[in-house]
Amino acid sequence: MVRITKGPEERRQEIVTTARRLFESEGYEKVTMQRIVEEVGIAKGTVFYYFESKEELLKAVVEDIIEQDYTRKQALVAATGGNGLDKIRTIMQLDSMALKYPKILESLHEISNASMHTQLLAVMVNNEAHLYETLISQGCDEGIFQTDHPLECAEFMIAAMQFLTDTGIYPWDESDLMRRVKAFPSLVEAILKAKPGSFQFMVQGRDWDIK
Amino acid sequence: MVRITKGPEERRQEIVTTARRLFESEGYEKVTMQRIVEEVGIAKGTVFYYFESKEELLKAVVEDIIEQDYTRKQALVAATGGNGLDKIRTIMQLDSMALKYPKILESLHEISNASMHTQLLAVMVNNEAHLYETLISQGCDEGIFQTDHPLECAEFMIAAMQFLTDTGIYPWDESDLMRRVKAFPSLVEAILKAKPGSFQFMVQGRDWDIK
DNA sequence: GTCTATACAGAGATAGAC
DNA sequence: GTCTATCTCTGTATAGAC
Known part of the structure; x- marks a missing residue:
């Protein structure tokens, strides 16, 4: 698969922005990590590299x-x-x-x-x-x-x-x-x-x- | 396994009481349905017979x-x-x-x-x-x-x-x-x-x- | 340091036997 | 009305490629 590397702040912000949009429109509990990574276009592990857990991601949002x-x-x-x-x-x-x-x-x-x-x-x-x-x-x-x-x-x-x-x-x-x-x-x-x-x-x- | 049948209101109240105790002491999200049914001494399906979902059970509590x-x-x-x-x-x-x-x-x-x-x-x-x-x-x-x-x-x-x-x-x-x-x-x-x-x-x- | 791919235990939920 | 068995899919962990 294609590998895209970005600056850490850019990537982090990208995740937060996407998660925010999804949380706001569909609700925190209903949105899965799977859904988020698909939308951002990254692998699941990447989110967990930036945020320890789903709750930590919520805090950031x-x-x-x-x-x-x-x-x-x-x-x-x-x-x-x-x-x-x-x-x-x-x-x-x-x-x-x-x-x-x-x-x-x-x-x-x-x-x-x-x-x-x-x-x-x-x-x-x-x-x-x-x-x-x-x-x-x-x-x-x-x-x-x-x-x-x-x-x-x-x-x-x-x-x-x-x-x-x-x-x-x-x-x-x-x-x-x-x-x-x-x-x-x-x-x-x-x-x-x-x-x-x-x-x-x-x-x-x-x-x-x-x- | 032993099969115990109780009146529906009694059983319902039993589930609510147990769930309430667990939710209050350990937090809603942390308590699993599995845990609740073990504590009450019933099968998982029974809870879902009385309450459509975990959220419905929360409402009742x-x-x-x-x-x-x-x-x-x-x-x-x-x-x-x-x-x-x-x-x-x-x-x-x-x-x-x-x-x-x-x-x-x-x-x-x-x-x-x-x-x-x-x-x-x-x-x-x-x-x-x-x-x-x-x-x-x-x-x-x-x-x-x-x-x-x-x-x-x-x-x-x-x-x-x-x-x-x-x-x-x-x-x-x-x-x-x-x-x-x-x-x-x-x-x-x-x-x-x-x-x-x-x-x-x-x-x-x-x-x-x-x- | 960043990221992908994959594995996994355990969650909520369901179907159908009793 | 209650049980067992089983399903799907979740959040999380990790091994290793770039």
């Missing part, structure tokens, strides 16, 4: 997703002007966009995806919380928010909102989703002691109202 | 856990007097007890357990939220809380608190856990617009302060 997402958001925040609320609005709206598109297949409620989703969620909470913390602190300085625990506020809100709306984690009813998203603004405003209506943007421009 | 937990809490609430806050305190303290003991083995942070934990968490949120909703509404009537969304408040708080403190879901640092739990009272008070200090009991009588 999760890091890949998080890193990409985080970088994009941080750049966006840096490029955005305005007060803390304006900046939070910017990244929150980015989230709602990102949530819609690539989840079509995922939302086939598979328990099989749970390991991947949970890990993703946990790492995301860790990362995003620090981003939000900065913006919440800024808002406190500007007098539009008020809290003694900006980081914990951020973690609390992100964890709850992600968990309660991600249909990849659990097949929530559509009516449950609507109900929850409609309540989010007042909940967030209560936590941050923000002016009523500040977070109303969270339910606007969405299909929640129409359905 | 999760329901078993939730049901037991929910029944106990509901009875406790019914037996407790006082206002909404008193009752919430009662079940919240029950939680912290339940969390401590049977998790010793689980807290070996295994990705393998994620599917089970996530499912458990989601079903628990669904169930407990309704319990808390009643108590929050009662508190609103009594003038000690204030919210337009008692159910969504409940879901939000339960999801966030469980997710951020369950080391079976993700191996959080101990310092993260302490930090978060210490912030919970003021976050919950903000959401429910309760009197400052109302939920201070959440951090008392715990080991958080000592460590």
Whole structure:
């Protein structure tokens, strides 16, 4: 058989990218190592040369997703002007966009995806919380928010909102989703002691109202 | 070989109980069907007669856990007097007890357990939220809380608190856990617009302060 | 250092006898 | 309703070619 040698970083990234695509579209448990190596066009042993196990590969994929997402958001925040609320609005709206598109297949409620989703969620909470913390602190300085625990506020809100709306984690009813998203603004405003209506943007421009 | 026939419900429950014990102590993914049937003392085919797949068996186990937990809490609430806050305190303290003991083995942070934990968490949120909703509404009537969304408040708080403190879901640092739990009272008070200090009991009588 | 090819124990699942 | 026997295919390990 033809032997193709590539630089180690290139090959590694190739595996991660392919695995990510397959995991995202068909679920971690359903995708076999066999399938991955066929798609990449390498031998089975090669994957195990780069990653000790399937779980290690999953970790790498999760890091890949998080890193990409985080970088994009941080750049966006840096490029955005305005007060803390304006900046939070910017990244929150980015989230709602990102949530819609690539989840079509995922939302086939598979328990099989749970390991991947949970890990993703946990790492995301860790990362995003620090981003939000900065913006919440800024808002406190500007007098539009008020809290003694900006980081914990951020973690609390992100964890709850992600968990309660991600249909990849659990097949929530559509009516449950609507109900929850409609309540989010007042909940967030209560936590941050923000002016009523500040977070109303969270339910606007969405299909929640129409359905 | 000896052939033992039992009533279908008895046998089913026997399988669920054994599977639950093994899943809880060693993790869902690590426990094989082979292991389960050996422990129960039946043939492999029998399990597949009762449950279509290993995942179906997991569902049954999760329901078993939730049901037991929910029944106990509901009875406790019914037996407790006082206002909404008193009752919430009662079940919240029950939680912290339940969390401590049977998790010793689980807290070996295994990705393998994620599917089970996530499912458990989601079903628990669904169930407990309704319990808390009643108590929050009662508190609103009594003038000690204030919210337009008692159910969504409940879901939000339960999801966030469980997710951020369950080391079976993700191996959080101990310092993260302490930090978060210490912030919970003021976050919950903000959401429910309760009197400052109302939920201070959440951090008392715990080991958080000592460590 | 990179990679292929192949081997293998053990997993979840199934068919059909009892 | 329960058993045994058996199937397929998985994740993983490894020997050795380039």
